[in-house]
Amino acid sequence: QAHLAESGGGSVQTGGSxxxxxxxxxHNYDDNCIGxxxxxxxxxxxxxxxxxxxxxxxxxADSVTGRFIISKDNAKNTVYLNMSSLIPExxxxxxxxVWEACGLWSRPFAPWGQGxxxxxxx
Numbered sequence: 820q821a822h823l824a825e826s827g828g829g830s831v832q833t834g835g836s837x838x839x840x841x842x843x844x845x846h847n848y849d850d851n852c853i854g855x856x857x858x859x860x861x862x863x864x865x866x867x868x869x870x871x872x873x874x875x876x877x878x879x880a881d882s883v884t885g886r887f888i889i890s891k892d893n894a895k896n897t898v899y900l901n902m903s904s905l906i907p908e909x910x911x912x913x914x915x916x917v918w919e920a921c922g923l924w925s926r927p928f929a930p931w932g933q934g935x936x937x938x939x940x941x
Contacts, residue, residue, distance in 0.1 A: 822847070823915045828935030831905055839900040839935055841915030848872055848896040852921035854889065855900050857911035858934075866923035867913070870898060878923055882908075905939045912936050 822844035854869030868889040869878045888901045912934040916927030
């Protein structure tokens with residue numbers, strides 16, 4: 820069972836930045852695909868970014884490419900999502916999860932973290 824804990828959400832204005840953190844249970848961190856997806860009312864779940872903790876390859880949704888960067892700190896079993904140039908369309912609850920594969924076409928394994936809310940105002 821995956822154990823993940825997200826933090827770092829908040830409210831910002833358009834153009835602002837936030838950094839989300841996801842602490843992953845050690846047994847689920849190594850050699851895995853870990854990433855973020857977001858959900859907002861009335862919208863489908865959207866995969867945002869994934870990182871392969873083995874080779875550090877990264878994958879991004881088109882909607883966030885060039886604005887978001889996913890990274891990791893092996894010493895802390897933590898995955899980060901640095902978000903910049905935020906727009907109102909980025910408003911959502913962001914969840915961290917272990918993914919079935921390192922690609923946004925795949926699905927996150929349940930259970931995932933409880934999520935952290937990001938609100939971007941215009």
